Amino acid sequence: MTTTTEARPAFATAWETDILDAGAIQDELNKLWATLGGPRHGGQAPGEMVAEERYGGxxxxxxxxxxxxxxxxxxxxxxxxxxxxxxxxDLQPSRTIILxxxxTSDTDSNETHFDVRVELLESTTPKGEPSVRFEVVTIRSDGQTSGNLPSLVTPLLVAELSDFLWWPSGTFPRHTLFHDLLGIVDRLIVDSAQLGRDASGIDTLRSLLDYDSGAHLLGDFTWHRLSPWRQLLAQFFDPPNVQPCLDTIEQVSIAYADVRRDGSSGFPAALLTVGWLASRLNWEVIEQLERRRSGGWWAPLRAxxxxxxxxIELRLTPxxxxxxxxxLRKVQIIAGGDAPGQFTIERTDSDDLITSSESPSMPPVSRMVYARRPTDQRMLGAELQRFGRDRIFEEALALAAKLIP
Structure with missing residues (x-):
């Protein structure tokens, strides 16, 4: 049984201003906490939920x-x-700042303008657990003032806490604000699917690992969506009598969504899947991807x-x-030589995957696996609890980038 959490506004205030004053925003937050009878400042131990007496018991x-x-x-x-x-x-940020x-619609105007809203949100669970309250500051700016936002929001970050940047759209590579914000955060969260069908999108993502000598940690929603695919592919080769097939793989074929339901692309997911397989099995990139006349991409790998x-022949097909x-729609691995076999995973709907495998050492096996696609809340929650590097993801990303022409 799944426990759901909903956040409802406890108190909020909003205003318009020509000057973004961090002190004024903090004052408003303090007033909201005082109205609730709660503390004006957080507890003494960063990274914890702090229990406080609630006004009225x-x-x-x-x-x-x-x-x-x-x-x-x-x-x-x-x-x-x-x-x-x-x-x-599972976890609420102490303070969320939405930019x-x-x-601006008036390209001739030199005036700055901000809409500011500050809120205290309260999350409750149906089990009657203690409520969790957290702050949300929303700042709406026009295009001309966005370049000043990093210096304006820095004072709003709660001291001694880690700073995460979530940029859900695919516009970050070409946005000046993105590169400015990288200088003030510890971890970056993106969704590579939003980069689209262009193969260079993965290389753009990999380049973020090099930003300032790799000082930033990177998380990707697309990598989360691939988790059941990675687990099921690995399970194919768990039986000792099937493991010899790993040394005779001749072809990897991946069919991906040309256009996902939200308008993004499945191509980055296909590249990351290849990167994961190749980095785990010590395959090398011989040549970069080439377009096939029939559609999609082709490249040789070397084991x-x-x-x-x-x-090993690699085929990526929209x-x-x-x-x-x-x-992803389908992943198929074909082994030959002395240890032949065929291993396939196919998604049938948002909840289910079908796996099938066949080799001389085992009879044909097919099964349906419940693998519901993770929600945005689940993926963001998982990323907000990760403070270290994901080296397997980084290695998969680095190898996938080598395929980019």
Missing amino acids: GQFMRANTLNLLAVADTDKHIRLIEETVRNLT ITRP RTGDHGRE DTSPHAVFS
Whole structure:
């Protein structure tokens, strides 16, 4: 049984201003906490939920965990950020700062303008657990003032807490604000699917690992969506009598959603899957991807087996069928030689995957696996609890980038 958490506004205030004053925003937050009878400042131990006496009796928990910066440049991503933050279950940021950037409609105006809203949100669970209260500051700016936002929001970050940046759209590579914000955060969260069908998107993502000598930690929603695929592919080769097939793989074929349900692309997911397989099995990139006349991409890989190694054919094919609306549609691995076999995973709907395998050492096996696609709340919640590096992801990303022409 799943426990759901909903956040409702406790108190909020909003105003318009020509000058963004961090002190005024902090004063408003203090007033809201005072109205509730709660503390004006967090507890003494960063990373914990702090219990405080609630005005009128009982208790609530004040989040004292991390700062979350989230940037939206479309109505779609404004809704995504607000709904996701309000429905986080396992961990709430102490303070979420939502930056909404829009090109100004009056291109001749030199006036700065900000809309500011500060809120205290309260999360409750149906089990009657203590409420958790956390702060949300929303700043809407026009296009001309967005370049000043990093210096303006820095004083709003709660001291001694880690700072996370979530940029859910695919506009970050070409946005000046993104590169400016990288200088003030500890961890970056993106969704590589939003980068689209261009193969260079993965290389753009990999380049973020080199930013200032790799000082920033990177998380990717697409990598989370691939978790059941990685687990099931690995399980194919758990039986000892099937493991020899790993040394005779001849072909890897991946069908991906040309256009996902949200309008993004499954191509980055296909590249990351290849990167994961190749980095785990010590395969090398011989040549970069080439376009196939029939559509999709082709490239040779080399496995370090024996004195001479062996070549593996890689095929990446966009799927435009009505069922191909998620990241991956199908992954097939074919082994030959002395240990032949065929191993396939196919998504049938948002909840289920079908796996099938066949080799001389075992009879054909097919089964349906419940693998519901993770929600944005679940993926963001998982990323907010990760403070270290994901080296397997980084190695998969680095190898996938080598395939980019």
